[in-house]
Amino acid sequence: MGRIRILADAVADQIAAGEVVERPASVVKELVENALDAGATEIRVELEGGGRTRIAVADNGHGMDRDDAVLALERHATSKIREAADLTGVRSYGFRGEALPAIASVSQVTLETVPGEGEGTAITVRGGRMESVQGTARRAGTSVTVERLFFNTPARRKFLRLPRTEARAAHEALTVLALGRLDVAFRLESDGREVLDAAPVSSLQERVRQLLGPELAAQLLPVSGRVGGIAVSGLVQRPADARPAGRRTYLVVNGRPFRDSFLVRAAEAGYRGTIPAGCRPTVLLEITLPGEQVDVNVHPAKLEVRFRDRFAIERVVEQAVREALAPMGAASQLSGAAAPPAGGGWGGPRALEAAVGAGAATEQAVPLSFFAPDVGRAPEASPSDQRFLQVFDTFILLETPEGIAIIDQHSAHERVLFERTMAALQGDDAASQRLLLPATVHLTGAQLDAVRRHRELLERIGYEAEPFGGDAMVLHAVPNPHPRFDAQRCFEELAADLARDRFGALANRLERFAATFACRAAVKAGDRLSPREIGQLLDRLFACSLPPHDVHGRPTIVQLPRHEVERRFGRA
Ligand SMILES: Nc1ncnc2c1ncn2[C@@H]1O[C@H](COP(=O)(O)OP(=O)(O)OP(=O)(O)O)[C@@H](O)[C@H]1O
Numbered sequence: 245m246g247r248i249r250i251l252a253d254a255v256a257d258q259i260a261a262g263e264v265v266e267r268p269a270s271v272v273k274e275l276v277e278n279a280l281d282a283g284a285t286e287i288r289v290e291l292e293g294g295g296r297t298r299i300a301v302a303d304n305g306h307g308m309d310r311d312d313a314v315l316a317l318e319r320h321a322t323s324k325i326r327e328a329a330d331l332t333g334v335r336s337y338g339f340r341g342e343a344l345p346a347i348a349s350v351s352q353v354t355l356e357t358v359p360g361e362g363e364g365t366a367i368t369v370r371g372g373r374m375e376s377v378q379g380t381a382r383r384a385g386t387s388v389t390v391e392r393l394f395f396n397t398p399a400r401r402k403f404l405r406l407p408r409t410e411a412r413a414a415h416e417a418l419t420v421l422a423l424g425r426l427d428v429a430f431r432l433e434s435d436g437r438e439v440l441d442a443a444p445v446s447s448l449q450e451r452v453r454q455l456l457g458p459e460l461a462a463q464l465l466p467v468s469g470r471v472g473g474i475a476v477s478g479l480v481q482r483p484a485d486a487r488p489a490g491r492r493t494y495l496v497v498n499g500r501p502f503r504d505s506f507l508v509r510a511a512e513a514g515y516r517g518t519i520p521a522g523c524r525p526t527v528l529l530e531i532t533l534p535g536e537q538v539d540v541n542v543h544p545a546k547l548e549v550r551f552r553d554r555f556a557i558e559r560v561v562e563q564a565v566r567e568a569l570a571p572m573g574a575a576s577q578l579s580g581a582a583a584p585p586a587g588g589g590w591g592g593p594r595a596l597e598a599a600v601g602a603g604a605a606t607e608q609a610v611p612l613s614f615f616a617p618d619v620g621r622a623p624e625a626s627p628s629d630q631r632f633l634q635v636f637d638t639f640i641l642l643e644t645p646e647g648i649a650i651i652d653q654h655s656a657h658e659r660v661l662f663e664r665t666m667a668a669l670q671g672d673d674a675a676s677q678r679l680l681l682p683a684t685v686h687l688t689g690a691q692l693d694a695v696r697r698h699r700e701l702l703e704r705i706g707y708e709a710e711p712f713g714g715d716a717m718v719l720h721a722v723p724n725p726h727p728r729f730d731a732q733r734c735f736e737e738l739a740a741d742l743a744r745d746r747f748g749a750l751a752n753r754l755e756r757f758a759a760t761f762a763c764r765a766a767v768k769a770g771d772r773l774s775p776r777e778i779g780q781l782l783d784r785l786f787a788c789s790l791p792p793h794d795v796h797g798r799p800t801i802v803q804l805p806r807h808e809v810e811r812r813f814g815r816a
């Protein structure tokens with residue numbers, strides 16, 4: 245007699261349960277997804293003992309008649325697909341017909357359901373065995389109550405954490421789904437205490453405020469981008485508010501939440517250089533693309549998906565995030581109670597206009613010189629037409645439509661020079677100035693070595709340097725980024741920085757070099773600038789791709805919102 249046997253259904257269900265039902269949070273996820281698939285507009289979740297004792301999910305969806313209700317508890321019984329081809333572009337959360345029987349095989353389940361027309365049914369199942377099928381007085385929708393989870397699989401039960409921990413995980417599972425479905429009302433009660441109550445809303449910002457709190461909601465900037473059939477929308481945290489710990493990442497593809505560390509990394513790449521090393525921004529992104537470009541049937545609990553062209557999606561995400569950080573609204577805010585960013589929700593129309601210098605970004609990269617007299621290029625309605633004031637010989641106060649912008653002159657100039665240097669490194673050489681009397685600098689061995697290694701880059705930005713024996717080098721030509729520029733000192737500082745790789749955190753060698761030069765060549769705090777110089781600096785700053793952020797991950801601009809000023813004076 246052979247050794248191979250077909251497993252009894254009950255055993256097969258328990259094995260499936262091992263993959264689908266890991267803890268109370270997974271039960272909540274499966275039951276809420278079923279409620280959403282049933283078209284529910286109100287979903288209520290109750291937990292007892294973190295879900296170890298009892299989990300109940302009630303919805304107002306279309307319900308089931310008696311035959312369907314009995315079938316629903318059988319393995320591979322699903323109303324959502326009929327053949328394998330239906331999996332392509334499947335829009336329902338469920339499609340395997342596995343969740344209910346898997347849950348019922350490791351717990352005690354009571355299913356109560358009422359179809360649109362006809363009588364309601366109550367079914368109880370214990371450890372996968374159907375115990376009773378009766379009528380019920382329930383009026384509409386479906387409720388599924390799961391008691392004594394893992395009562396018959398002690399090994400699993402042992403892995404459960406404290407009720408508090410399990411409740412938190414279940415809360416998070418519901419949050420993930422609620423962020424993806426703004427049109428549905430969600431409630432969560434844990435041991436009789438209401439922990440979540442989210443009515444339908446019309447924008448993702450409002451949803452974030454309901455679920456994650458107003459403080460985080462005020463730190464988010466709208467994202468929207470599209471390339472070909474791939475669209476990205478959502479919210480990302482203002483760089484100045486990113487912290488090393490406690491960030492949250494939520495991804496949705498075609499309405500389905502999923503996890504993907506590579507996409508999160510692509511979003512972070514969009515922040516490049518705008519946040520200090522080690523800080524991690526919160527991101528909420530929804531990707532919309534043709535159904536055949538994503539396979540949702542690759543993970544036992546459907547927590548991951550597979551993209552046909554992952555690289556294209558990563559590029560769109562990175563680009564869209566970078567664009568979200570450019571407007572003035574992305575600048576760091578002085579008040580905690582910042583105004584919510586303009587715009588709609590997940591997938592809705594979104595229009596955050598760059599408050600200042602909106603048209604300026606189209607300006608072509610210009611030569612490295614920046615205080616040079618080519619002001620004629622300044623775009624119309626540029627910030628330099630507005631009122632500003634230099635204070636402490638370090639900051640520039642600027643009036644903007646939204647309030648008062650405080651600009652750090654060194655950081656701002658650094659951002660300008662960084663972008664120009666990058667343009668010079670990647671394209672035309674920068675204009676430089678030949679010295680009538682070559683200047684001599686003295687360097688250490690390591691610095692001489694660093695200069696030798698960066699020789700080509702130094703030439704591209706305008707430095708022509710030649711060894712002169714011993715520790716000396718002569719400079720024949722130097723860049724000329726602004727009249728206050730001290731070419732000799734900058735060269736020495738640059739050599740020192742390059743020797744100890746001060747910008748090692750930036751992945752790209754060109755960026756590292758450009759950041760180093762920009763930092764050393766920029767005007768310093770304490771330099772008094774003329775109004776004309778300030779005007780030009782502002783024009784150049786707002787023509788940059790990321791004006792609000794310097795190259796160290798610090799802000800160049802801090803905003804004091806007008807409404808905040810008005811509020812303080814009791815005018816709003
Ligand atoms: N709350 C509900 N309201 C109405 N019908 C439901 C509800 N929950 C489940 N059903 C029905 O029961 C069937 C089985 O549910 P189950 O979760 O086991 O499978 P599924 O959702 O089809 O697929 P998956 O295993 O991928 O979740 C569903 O296809 C649906 O027809």
Ligand SMILES: [Mg+2]
Pocket residue numbers: 274277278337338339343344
């Ligand atoms: Mg399901």
